Amino acid sequence: MVDNIAIASLPLPEFAKVRYSGWQLDELTPATENTKTTYFLKNTISGIEVSGQSTTYQHLSENMIAQGVIVMGMKQAQMVYGPLVNKLIGSVISKRADRLSAQNYEQFNTGIFVYIPDQVKFDDVLHLTLNHLAMSGQDFVARIFVCVGAHAKVTILQEMHTIGSEKTKASVVIEVLAKVGAQVTYANIDSLGEQTTAFINREVLVKDHATVDWQNAEFNDGNVVMRVASQLNGEGATSHANVIGLTIKKQTQGLVTTVLNKGRHTVGHIFQRGVILNRSTLVFNGIGQIIKGAKGSDAQQESRVLMLSRRARGDANPLLLIDENDVTAGHAASVGRVDDEQMYYLMSRGISERVARKLVIRGFMGEVLMKMPTRAAQQKVMSEIERKLQYEDD
């Protein structure tokens, strides 16, 4: 089944300035772990929690059920809605996009499937919680597909966690299809564990007059390469891709955020903010591409990283590829530092060193933080910041 030779001949996905070929993300043994425990969702929150291969929590509001919303574990969806699921998977991120995505396509054995029919609108946030069970030492290979129908309006909050502390790898591919006029806010809080080395690839296909906004918080503790991409295919399609990242200890997080303006009058904005502590590395690559014919389009990007340690390494690389004249585009990037002199200044007003650091970090990420869709999600990001700061003196 697995066409190893063909997959091996595909190139690794490109994460400029991140050396990750040694992470061996292309050698995965999919885990088959199960659990009965629900770790995060409770109290009739709308959504689903999948841990390893088990779906332990599933709840939809009356309103969602009445409107025909489908949310289920990927394996179950393949059984119940086989033809639909199989047609959709691979339609946003091609089966052979790159070596790691292709491998995910061949090997995934868990995940989540979401289908939102045309015209459906709901106000409560749909939670998709995906937990990697790292108890057996095998790897997590998961796929998520979210199909949002024409003129539907939804807000999704996806979280990823590692449960257990075995050294493992994870490959998660997330495809989102936003049909004509759909309005989607897709927030992600990724907090995979220190011992999880991961490849995460998420991409949305945005049709005519649809809007998809990403709010991504990369708070993983291990080595991660993460790509988030918006293909603006339809006339007037819009996407804001906001990403924040915080790295600690000796970890590396290498991120690529891509917006491809294909349709006319498409708008793609990338906004990235990262903070780097200890000896860690954080790389932001921003790619804005406007193809010939995408007249009246707009591609903007801003990436800034802040280093709170002398031994940290940070990079912000903006790339604009423009093949059309009738467009607007711009980019800004910076790598800054908070040094001893600045800490002294903050502390000279009575603020403790710990609070001073927290201020810098929270302030720097504030704009994306405030866009998290629920109070709980904002709180979660703040507590992730606090949690990461505890390692600060290591």
Place this chain on the structure above:
Amino acid sequence: MTTLKVENLHVSVAGKEILKGLDLIVNTGEIHAIMGPNGTGKSTLSQTIMGHPAYQVTQGNIYIDGQNLAEMSVDARARAGLFLAMQYPSEIQGVTNTEFMRAAINARRPEDDQISVMSFIEKLDEKREFLAMTEEMAERYLNEGFSGGEKKRNEILQMMMIQPQIAILDEIDSGLDIDALKVVSRGVNSMRSNEFGALMITHYQRLLDYIVPDFVHVMMDGKIVKTGDANLAKKLEAEGYAGLRDELGLDVHLTDEETNSYFVED
């Protein structure tokens, strides 16, 4: 009453002795001014009091109300009542002015009695308007892209928000235009009370016309060489440091002496 007491202070920077036995007492209710030639150690004194890590105390002590500062971290010193308006304030990306000042106020209050957002905003608006600062400036990252004069004004805003017992103002007047100088002076004067004392470092008599000091100290070569009242500053302005040095019979070299006499001869 709060007292800042500097006793026989010797300080070295990068292995070089800058302060050479300095004594000074500042009480709340008093305004002190320190004047002195460039490079004489005025900023060194203020940074040492605040606890900047580059400045090594090699002899002597500094106390605030009997507590020895040597045992206190920078933030603890501030919470004990000290404030330093710096000659060159840092710019800090990521932290808005507002958030910064709120954290500074809250650092002085117990965890279960933090200032409410409403009363904080009210206070900020009041002080900000007093200093003719725009709302937009309060929302910007701390000092980032501020002009020289705006930074100085922002230092005074922080002082007015924090309401310290003893404030050291290091050249708060440099880089200010005439109107701004009046605004900033008004800010400092508004703090004058029995609960507030200040040590102002300045090069110009003009500031002391607006904020009339109770004491004027002249510093040369790492020591206070003369103390007087406001008239001492006027005399200095007229006669320069060389005159005072010769009067006191000090053996101190002044960097700009040759240049000055050159101009005189011209």
